[in-house]
Amino acid sequence: MSLTSTTRNQMPRQTRSRRINWLLYVAIAVLIVTSVWMFAMHQARTGGSPNLPLKWLGFAGMTAIVFGYAIRACRQSWGKQKFWALLGLFFAVHSGLGVFVLLRVPVVPLVLYAVLTGIEYVVLAAYLGFFLDGER
Amino acid sequence: METIQRTLRETFSVRIAPSRSVCYQKGEEAEAYRTGLQFDLDYGDDCSCAFVVLGIKEVAGGPADRRIDDTSPANNGPSWWGAFAKNLFSWKNFTDEFKQGGCVNVFGNATAGALNPFSPSLSSVKSSVVRSMVADANATAASGGLMSLDLALAQGFGTEMYSMATGGCH
Numbered sequence: 609m610s611l612t613s614t615t616r617n618q619m620p621r622q623t624r625s626r627r628i629n630w631l632l633y634v635a636i637a638v639l640i641v642t643s644v645w646m647f648a649m650h651q652a653r654t655g656g657s658p659n660l661p662l663k664w665l666g667f668a669g670m671t672a673i674v675f676g677y678a679i680r681a682c683r684q685s686w687g688k689q690k691f692w693a694l695l696g697l698f699f700a701v702h703s704g705l706g707v708f709v710l711l712r713v714p715v716v717p718l719v720l721y722a723v724l725t726g727i728e729y730v731v732l733a734a735y736l737g738f739f740l741d742g743e744r
Numbered sequence: 745m746e747t748i749q750r751t752l753r754e755t756f757s758v759r760i761a762p763s764r765s766v767c768y769q770k771g772e773e774a775e776a777y778r779t780g781l782q783f784d785l786d787y788g789d790d791c792s793c794a795f796v797v798l799g800i801k802e803v804a805g806g807p808a809d810r811r812i813d814d815t816s817p818a819n820n821g822p823s824w825w826g827a828f829a830k831n832l833f834s835w836k837n838f839t840d841e842f843k844q845g846g847c848v849n850v851f852g853n854a855t856a857g858a859l860n861p862f863s864p865s866l867s868s869v870k871s872s873v874v875r876s877m878v879a880d881a882n883a884t885a886a887s888g889g890l891m892s893l894d895l896a897l898a899q900g901f902g903t904e905m906y907s908m909a910t911g912g913c914h
Contacts, residue, residue: 644898648905658906660899669891677884681877718892725888729881737874 663716667706670725675699678732685740694739698732 644660651658678695685691710716906912 640898641901644902645905648902649909652906652909658903660895660902662895662899665895666892669895670888673884673887673891677880677887678877681880682873684876685873718896721895722885722889722892725891726881726885729884730878733874733877733881736877737872740873 662718663710663713666716666718666721667710670721670728671699671702671706673725674702674729674732677729678736682736682740688740691736691740694736698735702728 647660648658650656675695679686682691
């Protein structure tokens with residue numbers, strides 16, 4: 609198959625993939641807005657606080673970003689038990705520390721999560737590199 | 745060792761001076777290690793000839809793969825201070841400073857790298873795990889910032905909806 613025909617065949621596939629991605633983005637955005645709206649309505653009816661549980665949402669988002677990117681970056685180590693064991697240990701320490709701190713702190717500024725996400729990712733990279741180096 | 749599919753383009757010319765002459769003969773292997781943004785050559789004393797390193801192929805996890813392809817015997821040229829002065833006031837050397845591998849270029853890259861906390865020199869990191877992960881560090885840091893912004897927007901939207909439902913705003 610020539611390069612030109614290969615490129616032509618790939619074009620509709622890429623366009624379709626892009627459309628699916630955009631539809632997914634829109635669906636996720638609608639879902640999030642609806643959830644926040646329903647939460648606000650529920651709180652208004654029951655006389656609760658309008659505040660979202662931001663400290664927990666932030667922690668969950670931070671966890672997803674740090675571990676999600678780490679797992680994606682270490683694709684070559686997916687078949688190794690040691691990688692998952694090390695990641696599991698780090699996750700346990702991360703969760704334990706996070707829950708311990710968040711239970712004792714009433715409010716966590718969102719800016720702190722923005723800063724901590726990058727720092728924790730670098731720490732995780734150094735930790736995995738220390739134990740997995742030379743095994744890939 | 746795992747070879748990275750990237751060959752560095754820096755060209756290193758070693759200046760001739762009594763205290764900093766290169767001790768390697770043509771074809772002899774020189775020790776070259778990646779340290780930050782520059783390659784440091786392992787020098788010896790009392791050398792009579794110098795060589796130009798034309799290319800260094802980077803290898804992960806250890807000393808760089810090196811080649812010495814050309815020689816320029818110091819004994820046949822001008823004295824070391826003459827060569828030094830000629831190099832110092834050379835227009836080509838001045839413009840080379842701004843190109844890849846030049847000191848001004850290195851200074852600019854190092855300054856930019858120092859300002860950005862998530863862009864360490866990937867080539868200076870020996871661990872392949874850290875290399876692949878640090879390549880995503882910028883995206884991770886950006887995601888953390890975006891997540892915080894999104895949560896703040898969600899809080900604003902939720903409070904507005906709450907206020908509308910309770911008659912606090914119209």
